[in-house]
Ligand SMILES: O=C(O)CCC(=O)C(=O)O
């Protein structure tokens with residue numbers, strides 16, 4: 019197992035108090051703080067974010083209960099590889115150069131009707147959710163938490179637009195059928211003798227716009243600063259951890275960084291976490307924002323659609339997309 023890194027300082031991973039965003043005040047100072055955090059490590063905590071504590075408790079309760087079900091019961095909910103709704107067993111997610119991640123997951127997205135034209139065309143990630151009939155509590159807790167964090171994701175997109183001196187709806191215009199992925203994660207304790215390249219989640223950057231992560235008090239999230247040092251982002255009561263993903267980095271021509279991070283569950287206990295990956299519509303055109311490039315600083319990345327980029331990353335990491343492969 020890797021050595022235990024030190025805890026991040028408040029300069030490295032600050033706590034941003036979202037009160038003005040949640041309650042409808044002046045968000046310019048908050049936008050400035052977000053801008054600084056995104057130029058630095060790309061990770062920060064948010065407090066007073068508006069996701070009720072009750073919904074967090076209920077979704078963690080449902081997550082524990084789900085992963086305590088017998089393996090055969092969960093195998094019945096295995097996800098379709100294009101739709102990506104339901105159970106993903108341990109061993110599928112594998113980052114190049116590392117052992118498969120130790121975690122297992124259950125995935126939920128924007129719940130589209132089966133006759134939605136993007137669903138019938140099998141546009142990746144466009145699907146109805148998978149709600150096992152025998153588990154009404156899973157649906158109830160997930161739908162409530164999903165709605166609250168989706169709304170938070172939209173508020174965050176507004177704040178980010180302000181941080182970048184853009185019209186407030188610059189990113190929100192691409193949230194008609196956003197490819198939001200909420201994942202319920204279970205990390206078994208990391209075996210003490212596990213090899214150096216085995217992790218709960220191996221080092222990676224997130225693919226999309228922003229990640230809103232609810233981790234339990236076990237902690238275990240570690241991130242890499244721009245200078246290469248690994249630091250810990252422990253659990254902080256009442257907060258979510260936010261980090262930015264690759265597509266956001268591309269919009270800003272690398273002004274904002276999508277930093278590598280990993281999970282090591284060193285505690286000997288079960289760990290649960292619930293990230294919400296807030297991604298834009300499939301066809302959102304991701305290209306350098308006018309304020310982030312110039313003659314001296316030309317665009318570093320070719321324009322790409324949000325969905326095409328996400329799918330290319332799933333193919334590399336999650337053995338995704340081939341109809342013949344198990345999900
Ligand atoms: O579970 C966590 O704390 C982080 C998971 C993560 O980084 C990911 O799934 O992208």
Ligand SMILES: [Fe+2]
Pocket residue numbers: 222223224279
């Ligand atoms: Fe991640």
